[in-house]
Amino acid sequence: IIFVVSPELTDSVNVRLVKGNNPCAGRVEVLHEGQWGTVCDDDWDIADAAVVCRELDCGTAVKATYQAQFGQGLGQIWMANVACSGSESTLKNCTSRRWGVSNCDHREDAGVICSGKLRLVDGFHLCSGRVEMLRTEGWGSVCDAVFDQQDAEVVCRQLDCGAPVQVLGAAAFGKGKGRVWSEEIQCRGSESQIDIFLHCLNKLSLVCPGYTDLRLVNGSDSCSGRVELQFLNDSGTVCDACWDMRAASVLCRQLNCGIAVSVVGSDWFGKGSGEIWADVFDCDGNETKLSECSISSWSRAESSHSRDVGVICSGRGSIRLVGSGGDCAGRLEVFHSGSWGTVCDDSWDIKDAHVVCRQLQCGVALSNQQVPAWFGHGSGPIWLDEVECEGNETSLWSCSSPGWGKHDCQHKEDVGVVCSGSEE
Structure with missing residues (x-):
């Protein structure tokens, strides 16, 4: 039964994100009757995530996560079938089932990845673009003076985008509109969020892992073959330790090749050449594009084309x-x-x-x-x-x-x- 939660029942409710790699990402938990509990991922979507991010002052929603991506919670599952319009100021104002009523278990705990005070815009995927920062005056561009690889590592980590690939200055993704913040970003590289101070001048663009093109090669048609991803002007293969059926399902869907049938090794479609991309794709399996998947880590598997992965779609x-x-x-x-x-x-x-x-x-x-x-x-x-x-x-x-x-x-x-x- 869906109903609008009344303010009288929910004035004491707070929201938090736990088990993420920064305060603006993690499993969604709500406080009710003095006890923290989780949210079921039934009907959970980006509009619901947007409300959580806004309530926590964590910028915009990057991704709504499912199936306990940030681990299984404990205790009550307080909310289920949450249905926010996206404009609510707090999760308690969204419609849902009654408190504690669900047909879920903790394997279905919902999560959120927020941009925090940062976002990448006008790039060719979610993890590339012009760096913009949210302040009380609104969103504005970040300058590139004294911005280095350590700073980029923090930005990519905060956006759940893996490790940085390239820092681009001179507004590589366009000049942007509005304000240009005059602070300099200085990081050691280990922070979970950006620290800001001092002074800077020019607009900054950043590329975290993500790809400009993808294809299956050396198969009988475009729906089977060795996985090759292109980043800017460089093409490369993917190691088999970085790939699973969920990632394959997303790739097949993006290529309009039906569903994933199998993930195979290099003995199927031969060894590739060039780069070997070692980032591990953490897909739920229901994304429409590979660029929407999080990149959870970098594989330490042997870098050899004998480990090149292939995919067979139902085409x-x-x-x-x-x-x-x-x-x-x-x-x-x-x-x-x-x-x-x-x-x-x-x-x-x-x-x-x-x-x-x-x-x-x-x-x-x-x-x-x-x-x-x-x-x-x-x-x-x-x-x-x-x-x-x-x-x-x-x-x-x-x-x-x-x-x-x-x-x-x-x-x-x-x-x-x-x-x-x-x-x-």
């Missing part, structure tokens, strides 16, 4: 049915190590066929083609044999098999699949 590029004249029936072929190859029909059954049809968005399997090479003999490698699926997997890559290229078959045993047709 049809990594698996296909050929030989029937249509997309939803034919000889099964899979793409691996730069080559299309076939699948042997040893142990193949209707459950395996169902998984193929699901992955291709072709409905369900109508029949299991037991006649060897029903759709003709393939050529090239026989990549898989003795495939065993449960039938509920989202992709063939989740099914067990002896391994790539391990078989005792010939192409006269190439398996075929007939699906019911497109699900669209």
Whole structure:
């Protein structure tokens, strides 16, 4: 039941952020009846985060976080289904369920990342742009005199943007409007927030980790391949220790390639060259762009292109049915190590066929083609044999098999699949 919380019930309520790396980021906790408790992330969004940041005098909301990103709280879950318009001055003025009523547990604790007194604007992602600072007179640009790498580390840390990549002066992201603050920023590099004093002159721009372009390369199409990210004029690969299925899901969504099917190593799409980006992407999995993910740390994994990560999205590029004249029936072929190859029909059954049809968005399997090479003999490698699926997997890559290229078959045993047709 949703209702507007009355002032009589909530005058004593305070809000705090805990377990973040600065006072303007962390798990949201509210004080009610003398006890601190958490907020459930059901319906939690950037408008709710904006109210918390404003109430705490922490600038603007950078991100609303979910699923206990800042750790699980203890005690009561005081608020759930919070629905702020974004203009409220305090969280207690937003609608929500009654105090202490929810169907949540602490794995769903909501969090907030605020800009604090700082923000980066007019950049090509959330972690780059012209540095602006909030004061009582409003937002104004920060000057670049005597601003160094240590100062940049504090700015990037405060914005939950990892370690700085580049400090740019001369208003690289535009001249901005309004005031230019005349203080100099001086940091040792270990602070959680900026200390300000002295004097400065020119406007400052800063780039924290973040990327200007991204792509999947060396796959069969643009929806599978080795992950390559471009930062300004430099392209590079990503180490496998920095990546997981949540980051892959965001990448596939950004590339309009459906959902993430698998995260694979360099044996799939080969070793890259150039830079190896070592920042660890901390994605919830529901972001629309990779640039919206926090960068939690820098990986200390071995910097070698033998660790280059690849991603396979649900786009049809990594698996296909050929030989029937249509997309939803034919000889099964899979793409691996730069080559299309076939699948042997040893142990193949209707459950395996169902998984193929699901992955291709072709409905369900109508029949299991037991006649060897029903759709003709393939050529090239026989990549898989003795495939065993449960039938509920989202992709063939989740099914067990002896391994790539391990078989005792010939192409006269190439398996075929007939699906019911497109699900669209």
